Amino acid sequence: METTNYQLSFFGKGGDFFKIKIVNIIFSILTLGLYYPWAKAKTLSYLYSHTSFEDQPFAFTGTGKEMFKGFIKAFLLIIVLYGLFIYSAISKNTFLFLIVYLLFLAIIPVAIHGFYKYRMAKTTWRGIRFGYTGDRTELFVLYIMGLLLTFITVGIYAFWFHIKLRKYIIGNIKVGNASFGYTGDGTEYFLLNLKGIALTIITLGIYIFWWEKDLFAYYVNNLELTQGDKKVDFASKVTGGSFALLLITNMLIFIFTLGIGFAWIQVRTLKFIANNISLSGNYSFDELQQAQQNYTDATGEDIADLLDLGFTI
Amino acid sequence: MNNAIADFFNGVSARPYKVRVEVSIEKIFLSDEENLANTTLSYPLAQCHYILSPTNIFVYLSEGFDIYIAVPTNTNLYETLYKALKSAKPLSWYNRLLQQNKIALVVLLLALVCGIYIILTEAIPLAVVTFISKKQEAALGEKLYQSVIKDATIDTALSKLSNQFVSNITLSDQYPIEVTVLKDDQVNAFELPGGHIIVYSGILPYMHSQEEFVALLSHEASHINNRHSLKSIAKSISSSLALSIILNDAGDVTKGIIENANSIYSLNYSRSLERQADGEGLKLMVKNNIDPKGMKRLMQDLLKAQKDLPTSMSFLSNHPLTKERIQNVDDFIKEHPKYIVTDHPMLVSIWDKIKVADDAEENATKK
Numbered sequence A: 001m002e003t004t005n006y007q008l009s010f011f012g013k014g015g016d017f018f019k020i021k022i023v024n025i026i027f028s029i030l031t032l033g034l035y036y037p038w039a040k041a042k043t044l045s046y047l048y049s050h051t052s053f054e055d056q057p058f059a060f061t062g063t064g065k066e067m068f069k070g071f072i073k074a075f076l077l078i079i080v081l082y083g084l085f086i087y088s089a090i091s092k093n094t095f096l097f098l099i100v101y102l103l104f105l106a107i108i109p110v111a112i113h114g115f116y117k118y119r120m121a122k123t124t125w126r127g128i129r130f131g132y133t134g135d136r137t138e139l140f141v142l143y144i145m146g147l148l149l150t151f152i153t154v155g156i157y158a159f160w161f162h163i164k165l166r167k168y169i170i171g172n173i174k175v176g177n178a179s180f181g182y183t184g185d186g187t188e189y190f191l192l193n194l195k196g197i198a199l200t201i202i203t204l205g206i207y208i209f210w211w212e213k214d215l216f217a218y219y220v221n222n223l224e225l226t227q228g229d230k231k232v233d234f235a236s237k238v239t240g241g242s243f244a245l246l247l248i249t250n251m252l253i254f255i256f257t258l259g260i261g262f263a264w265i266q267v268r269t270l271k272f273i274a275n276n277i278s279l280s281g282n283y284s285f286d287e288l289q290q291a292q293q294n295y296t297d298a299t300g301e302d303i304a305d306l307l308d309l310g311f312t313i
Numbered sequence B: 001m002n003n004a005i006a007d008f009f010n011g012v013s014a015r016p017y018k019v020r021v022e023v024s025i026e027k028i029f030l031s032d033e034e035n036l037a038n039t040t041l042s043y044p045l046a047q048c049h050y051i052l053s054p055t056n057i058f059v060y061l062s063e064g065f066d067i068y069i070a071v072p073t074n075t076n077l078y079e080t081l082y083k084a085l086k087s088a089k090p091l092s093w094y095n096r097l098l099q100q101n102k103i104a105l106v107v108l109l110l111a112l113v114c115g116i117y118i119i120l121t122e123a124i125p126l127a128v129v130t131f132i133s134k135k136q137e138a139a140l141g142e143k144l145y146q147s148v149i150k151d152a153t154i155d156t157a158l159s160k161l162s163n164q165f166v167s168n169i170t171l172s173d174q175y176p177i178e179v180t181v182l183k184d185d186q187v188n189a190f191e192l193p194g195g196h197i198i199v200y201s202g203i204l205p206y207m208h209s210q211e212e213f214v215a216l217l218s219h220e221a222s223h224i225n226n227r228h229s230l231k232s233i234a235k236s237i238s239s240s241l242a243l244s245i246i247l248n249d250a251g252d253v254t255k256g257i258i259e260n261a262n263s264i265y266s267l268n269y270s271r272s273l274e275r276q277a278d279g280e281g282l283k284l285m286v287k288n289n290i291d292p293k294g295m296k297r298l299m300q301d302l303l304k305a306q307k308d309l310p311t312s313m314s315f316l317s318n319h320p321l322t323k324e325r326i327q328n329v330d331d332f333i334k335e336h337p338k339y340i341v342t343d344h345p346m347l348v349s350i351w352d353k354i355k356v357a358d359d360a361e362e363n364a365t366k367k
Helices: A014-030 A037-049 A064-090 A096-120 A134-154 A156-171 A188-203 A208-221 A240-256 A262-277 A299-306 B077-088 B093-098 B102-131 B134-150 B158-166 B199-205 B210-225 B228-246 B248-260 B273-288 B295-309 B324-333 B345-367
Strands: A002-005 A008-009 A052-054 A056-060 A124-127 A128-132 A171-176 A177-184 A223-227 A230-236 A277-281 B003-009 B017-023 B027-032 B040-044 B049-052 B056-060 B070-071 B176-180 B189-191 B196-200
Touching: A008 A262, A014 A037, A014 A262, A014 B102, A037 A052, A037 A056, A037 A064, A056 B056, A064 A096, A064 A171, A064 A299, A096 A124, A096 A128, A096 A134, A096 A299, A124 B040, A128 B070, A134 A156, A156 A171, A156 A188, A188 A208, A208 A230, A208 A240, A208 B199, A240 A262, A262 A277, B003 B077, B017 B070, B017 B077, B049 B077, B056 B077, B056 B196, B070 B077, B077 B176, B102 B228, B134 B176, B134 B196, B158 B176, B158 B210, B158 B345, B176 B199, B189 B210, B199 B295, B199 B345, B210 B228, B210 B273, B210 B295, B210 B345, B228 B273, B273 B324, B295 B324
Parallel strands: B176 B196
Antiparallel strands: A002 A277, A008 A052, A052 A056, A056 A124, A124 A128, A128 A171, A171 A177, A177 A223, A223 A230, A230 A277, B003 B017, B003 B070, B017 B027, B027 B040, B049 B056, B056 B070, B189 B196
């Protein structure tokens, strides 16, 4: 069967991105942080619209207004939880402390669900919406069971848990009528990390770049996109050396520009990632059809920000 | 009229349709090139968004970003289209603002940022502190006190003597001052909100008269009287809040609050608060008819200690400007030439007992 290679690229410019960031920072200061949802919308829409697949850009269609509504809800929720948390800590109320702690844990899968639901609905390519079709209760059960097993196995199950979560979430991401999938395996992932830890210790830390490269590859290589019997495979081209070079130069830029170079760092990192993922398969993207619902509640997205969860599952 | 063939995406399928694009001052016109439907669509330029890539200009024709055209940059139309889009877009309010006097704008902006920073780090914490009642302050101080003594050994004998010493002078009209001496080699003393003064036994050998001890206690008592620790806590919380806002990191805000709640007693006072405590401390000494020169001798003795034990000093080490502080004491004495010094036989006798007990303990630990 005929195989096509698809092109992914990031064509943003450090200077342009810096302008957006600096305006965001100034407005955030002037509004005591309330500008944050709009700042986020601007940042994401720049990054998405300057990433292209097969010469067509992605678009982030979420708005500051939507995320502001979510932000207010998320903020109230977090404030109440933190209030209870501090109260229970000061008053040494162990029972309440435990309850609040569990609530914090329980909020995470709910936030993950909301995050993907909103973020995917607001991502489009060639005018076709992405979507997340996962079920909140299913994810909640999966998450809590995973935490419990991780706890019981003193952390060892975390690797299998991580892959399970990834499989569930990515397996529920769609673009139009095509579906993403993840084919990783917990045991492989565990062994990969075991090898990473061992070699990093032996090489006094130097191996960490190769370990990170392996993790990136394990993520990318196991991704797939299918529609009917047609399929697109993802492959990582990252090498440990190039990864090390990227991270070290990023660090140097950060230090020598006293942090001002952050915009350039982010841009060159995205370029690096886009250039190092190769896609090939027998699917013709012309056949992709609009199929996913729109969804405008950004609360999950905002909870994720407030708790600093930063998901790349 | 200038026109070009472009790809049109209709938001239903990802398949590109060939369209012919034309531009007027206000509108974009699309006509079907594939003979599927014989229609011309038009879209007002003002509602379009565009993105430039190295190969195309992408023009989104609706708010939902689902229908758009991709016009290659190497066509004749590109320049015209780009210019038309640029001029049709109503300037946002801040872009209009940016067209005003640049220098005035920068100055205004800086003033605003400084103003907000000052409000956040100075005004708000001070306002918050005035809302905290003495009772709440005492409760907080008590909690902190419990956590300080939890992992420390109290020297009961020296604490008792020190409190007898304090009962013979007036350090505060508002707070019950209570001294706790901890067995610890550090040359340090600090205070907690509401009246607790913690003195590490390591500082005692470096003081050579009851006046120096009074000076130390008055300095700490002045921190208490002026609620310096509360102010510093409030300031450090709101500074980190301000920083999080500047760095645009919402997650850090909440994290910052928690971290601050945990690190209350690792506070360092600002220079101005230390200066104030020195000044008020000197006034307290004068009020108790004790020679304010004791403050100077205390600083000089502790400076010596700093040279002996460079690592374990905190009373002075946070303040590299000890010379300036000594100078301030000299100035104070010059400005208040009429202070009265009386004999304090009780203080002397208790101080002697403290020294004897401290020496005895030190010898005991050496053996």
